[in-house]
Amino acid sequence: MNRKAIYPGSFDPFTNGHLDIVKKASVLFDEVYVVIGVNVKKSRTYDSEKMKAAIEKTAAEKGFDNVIVVVHEGLVADYAKANGIRYMIRGLRNNMDYNYEENIASVNKLIYPEMEYIYFRAENIAVSSSMVRELRSFGRDVSVYVPEPVFEII
Amino acid sequence: MNRKAIYPGSFDPFTNGHLDIVKKASVLFDEVYVVIGVNVKKSRTYDSEKMKAAIEKTAAEKGFDNVIVVVHEGLVADYAKANGIRYMIRGLRNNMDYNYEENIASVNKLIYPEMEYIYFRAENIAVSSSMVRELRSFGRDVSVYVPEPVFEII
Amino acid sequence: MNRKAIYPGSFDPFTNGHLDIVKKASVLFDEVYVVIGVNVKKSRTYDSEKMKAAIEKTAAEKGFDNVIVVVHEGLVADYAKANGIRYMIRGLRNNMDYNYEENIASVNKLIYPEMEYIYFRAENIAVSSSMVRELRSFGRDVSVYVPEPVFEII
């Protein structure tokens, strides 16, 4: 048990695209920490503790028994460092994602130099969290874009 | 009358860059729907109904008699689907635009799979709506960046 | 009959990805000219006249009766200008394609200023001509990547 990975995000809400990345990480790593980052200055649409429960339920239903879900207020790199989690998991859909991640990566490396980025390709069509929120605000059915346990709470 | 195209935007305000795209679309398609998307959660600087009238006046002055202007609250893909408008018109200035459009396109295709994206090159120097608003807020003359009927209402 | 479009390429060979673009163009335009550009300085893997026949056979089988296939040695913009074909069709798979096309577009516009670029999204997984050639050189079956009439001659 030493190949620990962290997969941080606001997960507001957690989508099928996120689930796809968690699945890949769950196969490759011994432990996968899904970290819901909360920030007092940024308001969420969905409650972080309820989202935590929904992600845990999703992971359990899928049989991902090495996935740990936590709510964390603070810097992701601090959490990873404190818990000895060296692998940072990110999904890439396109080169906008890539450029964005690279900007953050350089700061995370300053805080936790041992951190190693692992980019997975996000191959399936993935509707983003903000798209789900927008579709939801127009009363659209979003059940095909999020896992069932998430759909129940949004 | 079956080659219908939709050109959505917030048009806050409608600029000469937008007009350039409408002109190109007006020549290629039988009907061009300029759809002003409004969203209760995003406040506008200029009134959507006044902007609609200004765009209609602009189109009339230019002789684009196949341009229809509408104000729509909701998803653009829903409007297109409901009205059988298969062609989605977008202008590309650079590859930031391209990446941005691609992200949205994948969602629109989920809602309305028959939708076909048509990208036109935005060749002329086009001052964006947000730039016009900023220039305007500093009291600058923006008459060279927007059509005359738009200039009258901003 | 005045909405003429040109879709140029080396088509060495013509692939299912190209066919997808031709199909879209065939629906939107009155006439679509598929122009196989040949260049004495660049050797081809497959004979241009045989490829022309294979594309014509493909178009006929698909019922695209407004598709004209020609072999042209020289500048594409010259061909378009001489034949009054104003719309230039290009497929975009990603932003590498976009940047590449933009570089060429600016030259084509110098030669034929009335030329209007129309970019279609290349949505389906498209194996490129060079990939087909490479797969073929390793003896792989490439029948799923090219139309049947093209497969017969490569």
Add this chain to the structure above:
Amino acid sequence: MNRKAIYPGSFDPFTNGHLDIVKKASVLFDEVYVVIGVNVKKSRTYDSEKMKAAIEKTAAEKGFDNVIVVVHEGLVADYAKANGIRYMIRGLRNNMDYNYEENIASVNKLIYPEMEYIYFRAENIAVSSSMVRELRSFGRDVSVYVPEPVFEII
């Protein structure tokens, strides 16, 4: 004294990355105007006048005697034009920066056509102003990311 350059930004706060660009500009140009742009509609985290003093103190300590710091409300291009400052200095970390700058550059050129953009490579690892603010909000020591006089006021 005629090679004047302007280096505008919100500098909220001024970072070591900014200092690196100022140093390069200070060597190449006769006068370098560091312009802190303020905008009544965008609130700052750190006071602009205090930041001005901190940048001046930093420049003095480094021996950059041709650096002038000003607080300006309004368009940067207007300030440059009014003061006959033809060179616009920008630092590039990656191609997101590049695309962003190009969008603004085209507007600045409309306002002040004689303006010449000079891009320097931002080679050192530079924590951005927003990153410094975020790190600061979590109580982290940011003394290695900003000059000493800036650290004293944030």
Add this chain to the structure above:
Amino acid sequence: MNRKAIYPGSFDPFTNGHLDIVKKASVLFDEVYVVIGVNVKKSRTYDSEKMKAAIEKTAAEKGFDNVIVVVHEGLVADYAKANGIRYMIRGLRNNMDYNYEENIASVNKLIYPEMEYIYFRAENIAVSSSMVRELRSFGRDVSVYVPEPVFEII
């Protein structure tokens, strides 16, 4: 022993940048296959068998005892499929790399759908193989850009 990864390339020559990626992969995976792809149609500067020996010697000196080096003529995806190697390792230096890899990835996925791409960040300054060849052709010392065993054979 089931987390096998493949790291393909022409390695003409193998550089310190490549070594950095092999090191990361060696820690994360149970077995790492460094595959030197050869192609009768593309001539190499350095002999593939000698390069294989040099890479093996490098891996041995570094203590990477789970690194296997092979010379392979044919498609990388075929090799991976035949040997049940599901993880494809790629290093990313910038978004040109990213776009390039994405183009190839879609073809590899067609051949071997179970293949999973893993992108590592190539953080250290890495002089590419082609740069090493060019520097070498001008008689420059390239000992700092390649591992010692590679330097001995180039």
Add this chain to the structure above:
Amino acid sequence: MNRKAIYPGSFDPFTNGHLDIVKKASVLFDEVYVVIGVNVKKSRTYDSEKMKAAIEKTAAEKGFDNVIVVVHEGLVADYAKANGIRYMIRGLRNNMDYNYEENIASVNKLIYPEMEYIYFRAENIAVSSSMVRELRSFGRDVSVYVPEPVFEII
């Protein structure tokens, strides 16, 4: 006389786009070295010594009296270092150019760490050298794309 800049290229041929960059550099720097890089392994279309003379004639006609043209076989960074030329001039047309330059820049910095890159925006429509060669090969008049003295020798 200490602000020396180098502007390297194959200049095969030197175009109006190149001339635009030389003009900008000539105003900002005390001395501008236009370095025609030749490489025994890469054949040129136009003779390097004749091109040198044509560029010199162009610079003289334009009154750029601080422009020095040289033919150099070897690494540009070596030439710059040997002659104490710290500023490397590059023109950027788009982000493909940017990414390309960044790749080379990191190597040049290894050879000559004091080298400082200066990117100018290439604003005017610039037909590239390869485009000029292609247009020329089809017998087109290229007089509007290159300076008069260059046109005389191509």
